[in-house]
Amino acid sequence: MSLSTTDARAFPLQPARGRRNRPNTGVGSRPGFLAYGLLVATLLGFAYPLWWSFVVASGTNATRGETLPLIPGGNFWANAAEAMDAIPFWLALWNSFVVSSIITISVVLFSTLAGYAFAKLRFRGRDGLMIFVIATMAIPTQLGIIPLFILMRQFGWTGELGAVIVPSLVTAFGVFFMRQYLVEVIPDELIEAARVDGANQFRTFLNVALPAARPAMAILGLFTFMAAWTDYLWPLIVLNPTNPTLQTALSQLQSGYYINYSIVLAGAVLATIPLLLLFIAAGKQLISGIMQGAVKG
């Protein structure tokens, strides 16, 4: 089940087939000015709202009224400090980190285990269960928030991070994703060989499947982390403003008896920094994850 990760857009359709046999030469080899022009326009359209947020966040409420402000002012840290003062920023950051990490580890682990079983082991009911997994992938399970809320209340977990983590511990998509990947990359002979060597099932999993699965695990992990990090609806319902995730804390900045837009946007910029750092550090992997994962055949 996943509250945070049912947004299937967070995932590519199929795992990489591992082979990219042809270097990308591009269609028309020489893109014209038009292509670059469009790209630059797109870049501006994509980047400017973020830059604008930073400019307003570093200025005063009056900066917002300017037509096309480009140059940041000197108030960013002052506004950011006020934003951090208005919400428990560091606690929220830590909570988001804990929640997303545990969900990621759990999803990747259980998906790999089950995906491996579906891909390479033979057992009664395998095909039926796999069809079940595929069918449930399309089900928007987050519509179950009301019973989940009732359930969490009965467990006495409301307000605790556990209430956010537990419903997202597994995803049908993760299983499907790992299965598709592992079915391709592990030759059956390898498993046979391990068995002939006397390795039991679990050791075969550890020694053969796990190393082979690593690239797919990384991609699945990256996207699970992103999805858990961005989730809003469910944490909003089960957590308190005193113990929020970054998203629920951030949303509190917006409404108020008085709104200082510079402070709100300083909060938004601040909250974007962690993922921005991740993006700068792992952007290439993210892109190749999306692209490899996309489709081939």
Next chain:
Amino acid sequence: MTTFGTMGFEELYEQYESENPNITIEANNIDTGGNARTDTFTKLAAGSGLSDVVAIEEGWLGSIMEVSDQFSDLRDFDMEERQGDWLDWKVEQVTDPDGRIIGYGTDIGPAGLCYNAPAFQAAGLPTDRAAVAELLGGDDASWERFFEIGRQYKQATGKAWYDHNGFVWNSMVNQLEEGYYTADGELNVEDNAELQERFGWIADASADGLSAAQTAWDWNGGQAFTDQTFATFVCPGWMLGVVQGQLEAGGGGPETGWDFADVFPGGSVNWGGSWLTVPTTSEHPEEAAALASWLTQPEQQLAAFEAAGAFPSTTEAQEELAANPTPNPVFNDAPIGEILVDRSQGVVAQFKGPDDSLIQENVFGPPLQKLERGEATEEQAWQEALTLLNDLVG
């Protein structure tokens, strides 16, 4: 400790913590009363997550009283001794049928009129606060008179008179002896001639362009307060803190020329007010009640008034305000405490039913907005309110 809006407690927490080293206060302030309502109910339902002390607002007190057994009876603590500190009705509102008292009163909502002196001047109206009170009819100030002056203002400047319909409407409704509910808890909207008459006044005022049709709680990031988008603003005591915050957010200050007059159209009114409660889920009810009690002592109420304009609900604090008027620099040195004491004479709070805040915001909000935007006639808007009432409250 969960509060909302501007209750003026921040400095008091520090004081209390330093006086009681074994107590740590984790303050948690939710932006608006509406969001605090949602939060409180969700946590009530969750059976956990509520703070040890939770602030409750008048608008949704009605639905809290329906589940009053989820809050501690404060008579188990010091309520018996303190009961006499407050105005009688402030205690009555939080007394349930079993006689349990669940809240320490914080503020009440007597209201005066905030006005922008430079805007008045531009229209050739008097700017002195006594003269403004006189202009609007003094003790006999009526809504008709208020709108009439508004029309003059509009004619002279071409600008709107007040910020938006919703607040004016709230004031009018709160002035009635019985509002959306009768005193015995029956819905009281349909065929309520008093309500309908007032709705008509607002419709006329809207048609004449007196409303600036602003978005409440936003006011264009406070700028509408700084650029004379409107000239008057209905101001219960706690709203003064809001205005001050809006001015700051909008990059303005005392120089914008806001002032506070000892007058209110239609006479005295109580709009809003809060209590501090101790949910039964609290693990430290003793300490929680002690803190809540301390925060609502006359002395602390005065401090909260200083900080946020929350008008005290204890008689002692009110007497103190009347005796020692202090000028407020944001409102052209108006003695706001003294004025509010004056405005609180004869104020009695109205009974609030379970869906009061919902009716205010989601039933009358949309049609009032249509009026000021010229999208509906009075008849259409009133019908829409009734339809919404039927859909939402049933």
Next chain:
Amino acid sequence: MTSTIKAADAASAGDAAGREIVRPKLTFGQRLSWFDVKASPYAYISPFFLLFGLLGLFPLVYTFVVSLHEWELLQGQGDFIGLENFATTLQDRFFWNSIFNTLSIFVLSTVPQITMAVILAAILDHNLKGKTFWRMSVLLPYVVTPVAVALIFSNIFQEQSGLANNLLGVFGIEPIEWKRETWASHVAIATMVNWRWTGYNALILLAAMQAVPRDLHESAAIDGAGGIRRFFSITIPSIRPTLIFVIITATIGGLQIFAEPRLFDVSTAGGVGGSDRQFQTTVLYLWEMAFFRQDFGRASAIAWLLFLLIVGIGLINFLISKQIASAEGRALNKKTARMLAKREGVSA
């Protein structure tokens, strides 16, 4: 779940131990091994199925149970009332209003988003300088979380002195009431979705385009087909499966929009989607019903109806796309065959 992992561990540990000690007694070892082979697949998949059943499927079924009762947030379970909550919901104009808004925002966000993503992908498919730079820059909005996107854009679309209206003012266009007018608010919310997802989808489509055999393009070029013609007759048909995937995922996501409308205008009417609910989506209405109006019974009915709608639209989507895909596929194959045949003829 920990117990199942331990079970797997125990099975393997026991197996290993057994193997070493009882090697001479083959039958026992074989039996262990047999058990290992038979049991471990179930040990591997059981954590998933247990958790998924408890936390994914059970709540969905239980939602239905709740929807058959009077059920209040504070008071809890009330009387069994059959399908009354469904009947009420189906006659509830706010429910239909939310469905309309959801579909409208969905169309406004899906169509331009995918069109733009295709164009962007086509440009990125060229032999560009600074390939990685361009790819990273189209993905930039993806790292901004929906809540932050909503905060940023609700400011940009602020009616008085927001960036959008300021820019329109430069062209002498009157300010638009983004938060009040139905269409304007839908456009604004769709813009948030489009901004965040276009680049992401472009990269997925780009990957698909790169998988199109280059000889197809080359032969078409030799045939004298221009870039645009090749784009429509070769690229688009070839990436159709990916396109279907992108459309379906956009549908599932698009029908469940919550953060954007919730945070677009929090100052009005308790943040339930505008003064007139002009941009209240169905998930937002569900939230309002459950936690604002505190009626769990009706909220559950809404959840189920939305669930059926999503599954329904998903199916329709799938069937239509599949049909088009197969029709196009046949056409494409013929064309390809023809082209390849020609080309062989030329070289021979």
